[in-house]
Amino acid sequence: MTDLRLNRRALMGALAAGGLGWSSTSVAGTASPPRTRIIRRDTNYFAVDYSKPESLGNTQNLASVVEMRPSSRPRPFADGAPIRIPDRFEFDGQLVEMAEFLGKTGTSALLVLTDGKVRYEEYRSPGGREVHWNAMSAGKSLTSAMVGIALRQGKIASLDDRADKYLPWIAGADYGAVTIRQLLQMSSGMARGDREVPNIGAAAAAGTLRDYLRAQKRVTTPGSVNEYVNANPILLGYILAAATGKTIAEYMQDELWEPIGLERPAYLAIDKTGMEIMGGGVMLIARDYARLGELYRHNGAWSGRQIISPQFVRESTAVMAPHLSPEQVDLKMGYGYLWWIPEPGKDFSALGHFGQYVYVNPARRTTIVKLSADLKPGYPDGSHRVTMAALKAIAATTAWSTWLSAESRWRTRHDSNV
CATH class of the missing domain: 3.40.710.10 (DD-peptidase/beta-lactamase superfamily)
Known part of the structure; x- marks a missing residue:
């Protein structure tokens, strides 16, 4: 029995060091829920072939990583009133078509939150x-x-x-x-x-x-x-x-x-x-x-x-x-x-x-993930400047849409009281 306890402690120590998968801690001989897990791959993170777009969405399956579990109390964002992002925005004195910009910059996700609520997701x-x-x-x-x-x-x-x-x-x-x-x-x-x-x-x-x-x-x-x-x-x-x-x-x-x-x-x-x-x-x-x-x-x-x-x-x-x-x-x-x-x-x-x-x-109460x-990059000096112009334009739209939504709610209440 003594040998079994010693072996178990050695195993828990190895887990805590990350060498054997999920990491746990032991309190009074009882393991707490696992928190992290090391996953070994043959490829180093820096050796992944990022010339393939799909590699950016699959890196955790290509390179060695440590995995962290979701929260025990996950908190999904609530949905807010949907917005339409602007059709075009200004950049260096020119109007840029939003659809063209999103395609040209290889957009895979565009998520817009205002006041902590999802207003746009693509x-x-x-x-x-x-x-x-x-x-x-x-x-x-x-x-x-x-x-x-x-x-x-x-x-x-x-x-x-x-x-x-x-x-x-x-x-x-x-x-x-x-x-x-x-x-x-x-x-x-x-x-x-x-x-x-x-x-x-x-x-x-x-x-x-x-x-x-x-x-x-x-x-x-x-x-x-x-x-x-x-x-x-x-x-x-x-x-x-x-x-x-x-x-x-x-x-x-x-x-x-x-x-x-x-x-x-x-x-x-x-x-x-x-x-x-x-x-x-x-x-x-x-x-x-x-x-x-x-x-x-x-x-x-x-x-x-x-x-x-x-x-x-x-x-x-x-x-x-x-x-x-x-x-x-x-x-x-x-x-x-x-x-x-x-x-x-x-x-x-x-x-x-x-x-x-x-x-x-912060002034627009907006967070955007792109x-x-x-x-x-399809823009002469890279995409950072044009992307910032696009994100600013989207943030401005959320403020206008929020005002319109509030105005619409006010009119609905006002009309119902007439």
Whole structure:
């Protein structure tokens, strides 16, 4: 009997380490419901063939991932009064046909929420209502949210803490002296390099991401230049795991997905060691991406529970230094804490390669999710600027439609009283 108990404890320990599938914890000899599960594939996340549109909607079945279960209390969004999105919108002094734009940018999902209710929802192959779409670098905004949660809970003491406070193995490396705030603002001083993504992919496949991070060299003073370096959020992932004492997936499951009512499973890409790759690699259905936007639209609160502090949300979605202004950032948008800011003070967006967006316009009380397979951008300077123009036009339509709906309800009541 003693041997059986010992073997069971060893098995539970292996599960908690993520090596044998679903991860559980044991309390008084009783396992709690499983929270996460590692799924191993032969292909590395970075080696998936993204030249095929269907790969973006099927990444979790092609690459190694950790799966997180839906919330025990899923909270589907209610339906609101349907709207018709504009037939055309203005961009650089020209009228652009919305249908042409959506087709040209490979749109697979377009979801519009106003006041937390679904006003418009459209899916195109290979997307779909139940399709888990790869958000690419839009997942960086999720990394930021997890830092915000850890900060509010006191797991991270200050955004001005250096990386080596939490990671002894990075001490002495150039990354060791970089602060969490500088990592969030893409202002670490590190060089990106022409082969950054292939090199990160090779390190992830070999299980040597720590060595990769230790080897990076500073080229500018941290906190002075915005340089989009994918290694920055990857390092934040290591800091999160060290600060919380949990895997990132477990922490995300417990402190984010469970309270905000995740509807369907969530997936994160992992490296050979099982470490989550926090530079991107999140896969959700469109409605669950909208939860992130809605959480930020409500200043970090969900159904009366404060998950992220309002101050962190405000700083995340504001230009906090001159080098983060639209004039100084590559895409001519402002930059916050791993969030893009198209028009400072008015809107903000998660943004990922191949056309992934979680756009939030607080004044319009609107969140828009656009998922895409924009593999060959059909616009001369890429699709980001024209997409922002389209999303702004849709957000403006929701406000007008809301007014019309209210006006219609008033007239109905008024006429019934005559």
